[in-house]
Amino acid sequence: MAAMATLQLESLGPFRALSDEGRKLLRQGLVLKDCAPPAPILHKGQSISGAYFVVRGRLRVYALAPDGTEATMYFIDPGETCVFALNSLFNDLRYPAWVQAEEDTTVALIPGPLFRRLFEREPSIQDVTVRALSTLVFRLMQELEEVHAYKLDQRLANLLLLHANADGELRMTQQQIAQHLGTTREVVGRLMGELVSAGAVETGRGRTLIRDAAALAGLISGA
Amino acid sequence: MAAMATLQLESLGPFRALSDEGRKLLRQGLVLKDCAPPAPILHKGQSISGAYFVVRGRLRVYALAPDGTEATMYFIDPGETCVFALNSLFNDLRYPAWVQAEEDTTVALIPGPLFRRLFEREPSIQDVTVRALSTLVFRLMQELEEVHAYKLDQRLANLLLLHANADGELRMTQQQIAQHLGTTREVVGRLMGELVSAGAVETGRGRTLIRDAAALAGLISGA
DNA sequence: CGGCGAGTGTAGCTTTTGTTACATACCTGC
DNA sequence: GCAGGTATGTAACAAAAGCTACACTCGCCG
Incomplete structure (x- = not known):
């Protein structure tokens, strides 16, 4: 062995x-x-x-x-x-x-x-x-x-951009994402909601699909 | 040389x-x-x-x-x-x-x-x-x-305990402390105020004196 | 097909932290 | 002792994040 x-x-x-x-x-x-x-x-x-x-x-x-x-x-x-x-x-x-x-x-x-x-x-x-x-x-x-430099929504956007596969898809539950960021599911859910209504992503059970990567990138640098 | x-x-x-x-x-x-x-x-x-x-x-x-x-x-x-x-x-x-x-x-x-x-x-x-x-x-x-695990008041208490000299004195301005913790002077001032009214520390220009180290330690683990 | 569990959506409230704006105290050099 | 810079005290407000509670959807398995 x-x-x-x-x-x-x-x-x-x-x-x-x-x-x-x-x-x-x-x-x-x-x-x-x-x-x-x-x-x-x-x-x-x-x-x-x-x-x-x-x-x-x-x-x-x-x-x-x-x-x-x-x-x-x-x-x-x-x-x-x-x-x-x-x-x-x-x-x-x-x-x-x-x-x-x-x-x-x-x-x-x-x-x-x-x-x-x-x-x-x-x-x-x-x-x-x-x-x-x-x-x-x-x-x-x-x-x-x-x-210390970024707010949660920016860190979430960053995580999506970094960890999504080539199709812009991320296969993680909101619970897992929350654990990464050191926060709770509800907060991730809320922020996801904002991203969805901004048209930046689509969400599904255990997956998140990036629709508008530029919007996410803008969020990170801009807001 | x-x-x-x-x-x-x-x-x-x-x-x-x-x-x-x-x-x-x-x-x-x-x-x-x-x-x-x-x-x-x-x-x-x-x-x-x-x-x-x-x-x-x-x-x-x-x-x-x-x-x-x-x-x-x-x-x-x-x-x-x-x-x-x-x-x-x-x-x-x-x-x-x-x-x-x-x-x-x-x-x-x-x-x-x-x-x-x-x-x-x-x-x-x-x-x-x-x-x-x-x-x-x-x-x-x-x-x-x-x-990610502690709130600012706990981190402040920790900083005081860690960085004070043998006499319990820390020679730093609130501005410097704020920079360490990645926050602003006002917030440090506010938290210091709480510590003062709790009798845990005394403050002076450019210095902080620990009066009750146990209270600080309790804050870190307890709250 | 019906129930169960995991995952998600939503809402309201609380706590914590950041921001703004001044007032006040202390120290140093003139 | 007084001017000006540096440090602190304070208060009210705004924003961010956390917490609680519950409804809903989807897929799976019996």
Whole structure:
């Protein structure tokens, strides 16, 4: 099983460049984990045992307010790593958020000591680590700026434009959208209503269709 | 001048562990820059020429909303590095925020190519890089969570408890506090007023004195 | 076909935050 | 001590977002 996991990992970018020795170490220490949607994989305050790489599926990282409302911070797609875990690993900190599988997901867990050893020796691991951290810093920064600079309707418009597929369709329920934005369904519903009467979108059960992308873009910069 | 800068840098943590070769490279490429308070050092969208380390003084990194309100993201104290710059350096991105000196500040600039070369060869540089990124991720994450989970009065109470000195005194104007929290002076004034009438703090020109830390703490968790 | 649950639409009300507009206090240099 | 800039106090109003409550629609499954 560990061998298979290694093979799968090696097909993902950075691990292709591993030295033979690194590959051998990886093969010995790797743990493969299958995760099903509803249950949290990591919870806040947990101490971290290693570096997580998503092989298949998708993870969602989110914050949880005391009153129970969630706010998605980012997703982890195949080939990416959970940076908070990396972070906790290098700083010996507790994990600062929750993680949940969005769909059936396979995760490769590289135990902490092994990952540190790989990091010291393998330039490709150094590279992927710094790049991952770096990218996350950028994303978080943008998110933070967005939260303080834009109103909810603008953030909603932004989410629609960013996450809709090529046909301008977004397959998410209003509840899910609300969780992303850190607000409630009713508020999303209300704002959607405004967008509908402005002719910018059409709504349906579990889907939103963009009718007038320019109007949305205008809302973001204009209002 | 470059030699002096190297000396100063070497007195700061990670650079003490440099190899002789690394030290030599550093001595050749280092640029020292003095910065005075009001003018921005980096502005949003600027492309980054190297890694910035603060030798003396203090830098403030902040976001700027379209309407001109600021929100401090974090400070860079001596021995620390500007992680956004590191970030932009490794990902070839534009700098995503503004930076300003808070007081007279000396900055050591290690040009990009040199820093990359050092990163490849020097474990201590790898370490300081990952640690800096890592710490920032953690801070940003906390900040993001705080923004969405707490109300302004709670965030204000938190700021007071975190940033006050040992005597419970915080030397900041309400205007500065407002900038930190991404709001306006009037709102800070109003909330301060509530804290004063609750007997939790005393206010004076450019300073706030905590009278009842427990009340502040209770506000954060309780309300 | 009828009931159930998930998803949505709508309305009114409350709380929180932002805005506007002044008044007042404090400090520094002249 | 007085002028002018800087910092704070206050009050009323406006806007944004959250909360509560309920009606409705659609699709699915028995």
